[in-house]
Amino acid sequence: MVNLEDLKNEAHKLLKEGTVKYIIGYERGTNGLLPIPAFIKNPEDVERLIWDPTCVFNLTRFLVDEKRRKASEKEPDERPVGVIVKGCDSRALVVLLQEKFINRDDVYILGVSCEEAGVLDEKKLAKTLKGKKAKNIEFTKNDNFVVMTEDGKTEISAKEILAERCLECKANFPVIYDILLGEKVKRKSDKPFGSLEKFESLSKEERWTFWKEQLDKCIRCYACRSVCPMCYCDECVADTINFAVTADTTAEEKAQKIKWAEKSPVTSENFVYHLVRAIHLAGRCIDCGECERVCPLDIPLRLLNKKLEKEAKELFDYEVGFDPDQPSLVSSFKDEDPEDFIR
Amino acid sequence: MVHNDYIPKLAHILEIKEEVGGARPIKTFRTQFQNKNDFSFRCGQCAMLSVFGKGESMISISSSPLVKDYLQFSILKMGRVTSALHEMQPGDIIGIRGPYGNGFPIKDWKGKNLIFIGGGIGLAPIWSVLNTALGKKEEYGDLTLIYGARTSKDLVFREELEEIKKKIAVHLSIDVEESDWNEFVGFVPQNVTDKKPSPNNAITITCGPPIMIKFVIKALEDLGFKDEQIYTTVENKMKCGIGKCGRCNIGSHYVCKDGPVYSWAELKKLPQEY
Amino acid sequence: MEKILTKKSFPQWVKKLSLYKIYAPVRDNDICNLEAIDNPESIDLDCSNTVLSPKKIIFPQREIYLEFETSDENKLQVKEILPEETPSVIFGVRPCDAKALTLTDKVFSGDFKDPYYWKRRNSTTLIGLACNIPPSPNCFCLSVGGSPHSKEGLDILMTDLGDKYFVESLSEKGSTLINLAKPLFQQPKAADKKAVEKTQAEAEKKIVRQIKDIKKIPSILENMFDSPLWDKESLSCLRCGICTYLCPTCHCFDINDEVSSSSPVKGKRVRTWDNCQFPDFTMHSSGHNPRPDRSSRLRQRILHKFQYFVELYKDYQCTGCGRCISKCPVGIDIIEVLDKVSDYGS
Numbered sequence: 001m002v003n004l005e006d007l008k009n010e011a012h013k014l015l016k017e018g019t020v021k022y023i024i025g026y027e028r029g030t031n032g033l034l035p036i037p038a039f040i041k042n043p044e045d046v047e048r049l050i051w052d053p054t055c056v057f058n059l060t061r062f063l064v065d066e067k068r069r070k071a072s073e074k075e076p077d078e079r080p081v082g083v084i085v086k087g088c089d090s091r092a093l094v095v096l097l098q099e100k101f102i103n104r105d106d107v108y109i110l111g112v113s114c115e116e117a118g119v120l121d122e123k124k125l126a127k128t129l130k131g132k133k134a135k136n137i138e139f140t141k142n143d144n145f146v147v148m149t150e151d152g153k154t155e156i157s158a159k160e161i162l163a164e165r166c167l168e169c170k171a172n173f174p175v176i177y178d179i180l181l182g183e184k185v186k187r188k189s190d191k192p193f194g195s196l197e198k199f200e201s202l203s204k205e206e207r208w209t210f211w212k213e214q215l216d217k218c219i220r221c222y223a224c225r226s227v228c229p230m231c232y233c234d235e236c237v238a239d240t241i242n243f244a245v246t247a248d249t250t251a252e253e254k255a256q257k258i259k260w261a262e263k264s265p266v267t268s269e270n271f272v273y274h275l276v277r278a279i280h281l282a283g284r285c286i287d288c289g290e291c292e293r294v295c296p297l298d299i300p301l302r303l304l305n306k307k308l309e310k311e312a313k314e315l316f317d318y319e320v321g322f323d324p325d326q327p328s329l330v331s332s333f334k335d336e337d338p339e340d341f342i343r
Numbered sequence: 344m345v346h347n348d349y350i351p352k353l354a355h356i357l358e359i360k361e362e363v364g365g366a367r368p369i370k371t372f373r374t375q376f377q378n379k380n381d382f383s384f385r386c387g388q389c390a391m392l393s394v395f396g397k398g399e400s401m402i403s404i405s406s407s408p409l410v411k412d413y414l415q416f417s418i419l420k421m422g423r424v425t426s427a428l429h430e431m432q433p434g435d436i437i438g439i440r441g442p443y444g445n446g447f448p449i450k451d452w453k454g455k456n457l458i459f460i461g462g463g464i465g466l467a468p469i470w471s472v473l474n475t476a477l478g479k480k481e482e483y484g485d486l487t488l489i490y491g492a493r494t495s496k497d498l499v500f501r502e503e504l505e506e507i508k509k510k511i512a513v514h515l516s517i518d519v520e521e522s523d524w525n526e527f528v529g530f531v532p533q534n535v536t537d538k539k540p541s542p543n544n545a546i547t548i549t550c551g552p553p554i555m556i557k558f559v560i561k562a563l564e565d566l567g568f569k570d571e572q573i574y575t576t577v578e579n580k581m582k583c584g585i586g587k588c589g590r591c592n593i594g595s596h597y598v599c600k601d602g603p604v605y606s607w608a609e610l611k612k613l614p615q616e617y
Numbered sequence: 618m619e620k621i622l623t624k625k626s627f628p629q630w631v632k633k634l635s636l637y638k639i640y641a642p643v644r645d646n647d648i649c650n651l652e653a654i655d656n657p658e659s660i661d662l663d664c665s666n667t668v669l670s671p672k673k674i675i676f677p678q679r680e681i682y683l684e685f686e687t688s689d690e691n692k693l694q695v696k697e698i699l700p701e702e703t704p705s706v707i708f709g710v711r712p713c714d715a716k717a718l719t720l721t722d723k724v725f726s727g728d729f730k731d732p733y734y735w736k737r738r739n740s741t742t743l744i745g746l747a748c749n750i751p752p753s754p755n756c757f758c759l760s761v762g763g764s765p766h767s768k769e770g771l772d773i774l775m776t777d778l779g780d781k782y783f784v785e786s787l788s789e790k791g792s793t794l795i796n797l798a799k800p801l802f803q804q805p806k807a808a809d810k811k812a813v814e815k816t817q818a819e820a821e822k823k824i825v826r827q828i829k830d831i832k833k834i835p836s837i838l839e840n841m842f843d844s845p846l847w848d849k850e851s852l853s854c855l856r857c858g859i860c861t862y863l864c865p866t867c868h869c870f871d872i873n874d875e876v877s878s879s880s881p882v883k884g885k886r887v888r889t890w891d892n893c894q895f896p897d898f899t900m901h902s903s904g905h906n907p908r909p910d911r912s913s914r915l916r917q918r919i920l921h922k923f924q925y926f927v928e929l930y931k932d933y934q935c936t937g938c939g940r941c942i943s944k945c946p947v948g949i950d951i952i953e954v955l956d957k958v959s960d961y962g963s
Contacts, residue, residue, distance in 0.1 A: 029948035031755060036948035037853040057947070062853070123647045133754070217650075219669070219678060219890075221862045226855035227946050239897060245904035250366065254902060255426035262875050263889040264679045294946035296668050296859055298648050347732050349682045349872075349888075350697045395685040395693060396882040398874045400902075422902030436693045580901050582872045585729045588891070589869030590899050592917075593907075595925035614842045616907045 001139050002112050002182040007084070008046045010110060010179055014082050015043040020108045023082035024062050026055045033122060033134055037062060051084075051112060053137050053145050056119045056163065058288035059083050060092045061229040063102055070106075080108040087114055088165070090174035091286035091321025092229045097176075098324045099284075101232060111174030113182030116143040117158050118166025122293075125161045165289040165302065168192050175322055193310045199303055215270045217297040220263065224291035224301055225277060230284045237261065238273045274304065282308040283329025286321040348585055351393045351438030353377045357413055358433055362499040368420045369464055369499055370429055371405070373413040374437065382439070384408055385446030386472035387576065387604045391584045392416065392428065393438030400424035401581040401599065404442065405467040407474035414439065417467040417499055443584040444603050447472050447548065447574060456484035458540045460559050462531045462551025463492050466499050468576050468603075469550050477510060487540055491516035491531040495524060514538050532558035535566075542568040549575045553617075560607055570608035577602050577610070577617050593617050618786035620795060620802035621809055622775075627782065631657035633798035634706055637742070640674055641708035642667050651707070662709050662777070666752035666938065670714040670865035671707050675737045676721060680888040682733075682872070687881035698885075700733060702740040706794065710745045713758045713936040715770035717865030718743070723930045724868050733888070742790045745771035749820050755939030757952060760828040763936050765820040776813050783813045826939070828952055830959040837962030838924040842916070846961060850954050851915035853947040854894070860918065860941035860949070861892035866934045869893060893917045919954060 007025075014020045022041045027048040029036035034054050039062075040046060060083060070076045085093060090111060096102045117139050125134060129149060136148040145156050159167070166172065170192060173184040191197070202210060222238070225231045237260040245254060261272040285305040292302040312318040315338055318329045354374040363369040376382060384390075389403045400422070406415030420429045428437070449472060457476055461469045469488075476483050488511060492498045495517050507513055516527035516534040527534045531551065540547070547568060549559045556575050563573055579591035579598045586600035593613045596602060605613075622630060631639060641660040643652045649664035651671060681698045688694060722738065725731035748756070748765035758764060768774050772791035776783040783805060786792045795802055828834070861867040871891035876884035891898060894914050900906040908914050926934035935951070942950045 029950065030953050031942045031945065031948045031950045034948065039852055061855070126647070219858075219862050221858035222895075223855065223857035223859050223946055226857035245900065245902075247904055249904060251420040251422060251426045251429075254422045257423075262887075263871055263873060263891070264875065264887055265889070266679065290946075294857070294859070296648075296863060296944050297650075298646060346729075347697060347699070348729050349733075349886075350695070353693065353695060393886075395695065395886075396874050396876045396879060396884055399872060425902075438695065578901070579907060580899050582870070582891075586727070587724055587729075587731065587868065588871070589893065589921075590891070592921075592925065594920075595928040616913070 001115065001141055001143075002051055004049070004051045006181055007051050007110070007112065008049055010181070011040065011046040011049060011082065012043045014108065014110075015040070015046065018079070020082035021077045021079045023049075023084070023110070024059045025049045025084045025110075026051065026057065026059075033125075033137070049084075053117060053120045053139060053158075055086070056122075056290075056293060058089045058092055058227075058229055058290050060085060060089050060096065061227060061290070063093075063096065063107060064229060064232045067102060067106075067232075080106050082108045082110055084110045084112060085174055085177070086112055086119070087169060087172045087174055088286055088288045090176050091171070092288060094176055094321045094324050095230065095284050095286060098326060098328060104324075109174065109177040109179070111177030111180040113173035113180065113184060114166065114169075115172065115182050115185045116187045117145070118162045118169060118172060118187075120145065120161045121163040124163075125156075128156060128161055163289055164195050165287050168194055168287070168306075170319070171322075176324070193306060196303065196306055196310060199307070211271075212267060214299050215274055216267055217299055218265055218270045218274065219297065220265050220270070220273065221296065223294040223296065224299075227290045227294045228281075229288075230281055231277070237276055274301070278304040278308060281305050283312050283318055283320055285309060348440065349583070351391065351399075351440040352382070353436055354414070354439050356431055356433050356435050356437065359431070362417060362501075363497050365496065367497070368429060369417060370420075371415060371417040371499070372428065372431075373406075373415050374439065375413050376439070377436075380411065382414065382442065384442035386449055386475050387447040387468055388442035388444045389584075389599075389603065390414070390416070390439050390441035391443065391581075392424070393440075394424050394427040394431070395436075395438060397424050397427040399438075399582070400428075401443070401578075401584060403468040403471070403576070403603070405470040407471050407478060409475055409478045415470075417464065417470070419464045441584060443599050445601060447604050449475065452546050453482050454484060454544075456541075456543070456545040457486050458545055458547040459486070459488045459490070460531060460535060460547055460549040460551075461488070461490045462555040463497060464499065465549075465551030465555070466490055467550075469548055470500065472548060473507075477507070480510075484544060486511040487514070487538075488512070489514045489516075489531065489534055489538060489540070491518070491527070491534055493518045495521055530558070531555050532562045535559055535562040539566060542566060542572060545572060547573050549573065570611060571606055573607035574604060575607065575610065576604050579617050618792055618795060619805050619810075620784045620786075621781055621805045622784050622802055623781045625780075626801045627662075628657035628660075630798045630801050631660065631708070633801075634794060636704060638703050638705040639708065640671070640705060651709075660708060662746055664709070666711050666714070666940075667709070668940075668944075669863060670717060670938070670940075671710055671741075671743065672714075672717065672721065672865050672868075674705070674707060675718060675741060676725075676734055676868060677737075678890045680733050682886045682888060684885050685874075686883045691881075693882070700736050702736050705737075705741045706744060707741060708744045708746070710743045710771065711748055711752060711938070712745055712765060712767040712769070712771070712774075713756070713763055713938040714865045715743055715745055716758075716763050716767060716936045717770075717938070719770040720866045720926075720930070720932060720934055720936070721868050723932075742772045742794060743770065744791070744794070745774040747774060747776040747817065747820065749777055749816050751820075751824050753939040753943050755826055755942040755950075755952075756824050756937060757826040757828060757939060758937035759821060759824050760826075760831050760952075761933045761935050761937045764817075765824065766817045776816060778809065778812050778816065781809075783809055826952055828955045828959075830962075831933075831955070833962055834955055834958055835924050835927040837958055838920055841958065841961060842920070844961060846954075846957055847912040847916040850949065850957070851911040854911040854915060854949060855946055856894055856896060856911055856914070857946065858892045858894055859944050859946065860951075861894055862890060863940040863944055865936060865938055865940075866922070867892060869898070893921070915949070915954075919951070919958075923955065 026035040027038035132149040358373040360371045582588040586597035591598040642664040644661045651667040725734040772788040922934040
């Protein structure tokens with residue numbers, strides 16, 4: 001079990017010694033059970049840091065903001081940014097390094113191992129508590145969760161309230177780090193693609209009905225895209241105008257930009273948006289599940305990404321997020337690649 | 344029948360004149376409504392032009408309300424809609440809705456000297472009020488135009504300017520020296536400082552790139568103009584034109600409805616969000 | 618008009634309204650959506666508040682303005698499209714969401730009355746449901762002039778009294794609906810009225826979140842345009858559209874041409890929701906952007922709701938539904954932000 005005090009001490013040391021310019025971690029918010037991202041600059045503020053099963057966010061998303069901010073600064077602070085990562089988040093970092101979107105020197109990785117636990121699924125917890133409100137949740141030594149409600153403490157088996165992705169996690173400890181807290185224990189996961197089973201048993205027609213119903217709910221708030229560390233493009237095919245317009249962009253260039261998807265939240269446009277996103281995440285999505293968590297309409301977006309992860313594994317024996325030097329899935333070719341995927 | 348302001352009236356293009364070529368081309372379009380013209384507007388107001396299939400763009404009306412035969416727009420090719428407009432030919436159909444915005448308070452300017460200061464395409468909104476004042480010259484004091492562009496080729500309404508020179512004082516400028524150029528060389532604000540217009544009983548109307556406006560205002564202040572004597576226009580991205588779609592606001596002002604014309608006294612009070 | 622309707626009779630009442638299109642909260646696993654329904658049994662009035670408010674019906678995310686087409690003779694034709702005036706009823710409208718419609722009413726009125734909005738608005742009857750228990754832990758209606766049993770904007774208010782509803786008609790539209798099923802309704806007894814009063818008083822106590830010094834906020838904000846607070850509070854903002862799209866009062870929109878054929882030209886001009894948190898919202902076609910960063914966009918959201926709207930319409934553009942707080946992926950909390958604004962002013 002990772003000791004919060006150890007985490008605070010490490011963070012304090014890094015800030016005090018000036019090794020990092022700031023640390024991205026988790027702190028208690030005011031809006032509910034889940035924490036909020038913390039950006040800590042002063043060593044004394046490390047007291048705000050928390051580490052518990054509510055720490056669901058993938059904080060590597062904020063490295064994208066950091067990169068943009070740094071690029072706009074005239075004399076940027078060249079020190080790395082400290083970031084707290086779980087196993088899944090560390091794999092996102094590996095992809096960002098693999099794609100050379102960020103430099104290894106620009107980030108100081110504080111790895112925290114989930115050990116045999118993981119983070120919770122708020123909806124599962126709500127169901128388990130049957131209307132009672134959780135005030136606080138902690139890990140226990142045997143990787144269960146202790147939940148504090150208005151009626152006192154109850155211990156809940158981790159399996160019951162863990163996020164689905166944690167149950168299917170391939171490495172519940174950071175695969176890349178500068179400091180590691182906790183043990184590298186691998187939880188047994190018999191069914192790495194278990195959540196796909198029900199969906200895969202459906203016929204083509206049933207799948208169409210399922211996805212049409214789901215994607216018709218989409219209001220195109222783009223929270224799924226905004227929260228994703230891999231959606232770092234300056235311009236996105238989903239936008240009717242593109243962000244990357246500068247003073248030098250000519251009228252012709254602007255006029256010729258193709259509107260791939262209209263703003264209207266109708267079936268065709270929603271499909272274009274979500275399928276393009278899914279395809280662009282093939283071999284890149286590390287299953288942090290953030291897109292699905294933030295979706296206000298509860299669209300099961302993780303299923304799409306998980307399915308492509310499975311395809312990549314089965315067709316190309318490709319596993320994402322373990323090796324920054326590995327060639328990327330979509331830009332590499334091997335002699336033994338199956339030919340039947342392009343027809 | 345419900346009045347639906349979102350539906351444009353159809354108009355055809357009578358005439359297209361190429362004002363400026365090159366990488367930032369400007370064309371002037373004269374348009375006429377297909378049905379009877381019940382489009383009455385004030386100087387400084389804008390209209391939302393449609394190219395069906397491309398979208399809409401808010402453009403200031405550059406003809407005078409005294410002209411009843413056509414509506415004129417001078418348009419810089421900038422994005423999707425204006426590029427489509429530049430591709431059009433006389434006879435082609437566009438949509439027009441409006442007019443939008445407050446316009447210049449010219450009724451209050453009777454008997455005053457008017458000094459027009461424009462840069463580049465910024466002469467378009469000025470053109471409407473300048474020609475209105477010229478049409479009723481007896482109602483105003485002295486009229487002066489100070490206008491400049493990057494090069495002599497970037498000046499709009501060149502032929503008309505020659506005509507106007509016969510009636511009022513016109514001071515042209517270009518940013519950098521050219522052979523055959525006999526007038527001022529330098530930026531518009533410098534030309535203002537050079538020509539020293541008097542603030543006595545005067546109103547200035549300045550339109551152009553934001554950076555030019557900023558320095559023109561500074562030059563005018565140095566010459567003793569008061570904030571209430573300086574008028575300018577502001578632009579922001581617009582969609583509805585009627586203060587509902589929410590994107591062109593500066594503070595609680597919607598530029599499409601409460602603007603685009605502001606005195607410097609009014610504009611100073613608003614946040615810098617344009 | 619005050620009546621009593623047993624919960625058992627409720628579906629029969631809905632059945633009697635067959636001339637109307639019925640919208641109501643429907644459960645979808647862990648969330649509730651406002652949907653058009655055929656079967657009264659699918660209505661779930663025990664749901665927490667719906668993800669989207671009735672805004673999505675009165676001001677739908679997509680509205681067609683017109684259709685255009687070039688004919689064979691190369692003649693361009695433009696056809697105005699207006700929504701059909703379908704008499705509709707929305708059940709389960711929470712008081713905050715009804716109040717929100719009174720605010721969008723102001724925006725879509727004025728010199729130009731938006732025909733799309735008003736056609737839908739005028740043909741819709743709003744049946745409210747008082748919040749005996751706050752639907753969200755982040756409810757704060759009491760701070761912005763509302764209450765869990767406010768009648769503002771509603772045609773009928775229903776209060777849950779266990780096995781029955783206390784039904785109060787607040788407009789002619791409301792009375793019409795009750796009269797369509799007269800025999801189902803009973804006269805309330807004195808005890809029922811007492812029960813309503815008690816429930817309402819208790820409901821108010823259950824709302825825990827509040828904005829301190831709300832009355833001072835608009836004047837403090839006038840001097841906060843250049844405050845460093847916006848940078849600080851927007852640090853984690855992801856620039857998604859949840860806070861505004863889910864907001865029952867946010868009304869910003871975009872207008873675009875959607876083309877089904879480019880030669881000959883054929884297509885539709887449509888209005889869709891848009892929002893001030895998207896970077897391209899205010900971007901000029903030159904690339905210049907008056908609100909280029911998330912700090913200026915958060916500032917716009919707060920200032921619009923608590924300063925500009927107050928200047929224009931003498932009311933806050935917020936009804937305390939708490940959606941933006943609960944659903945923000947990074948926990949940006951408008952109450953916290955406003956409390957910091959108050960601190961700034963003191």
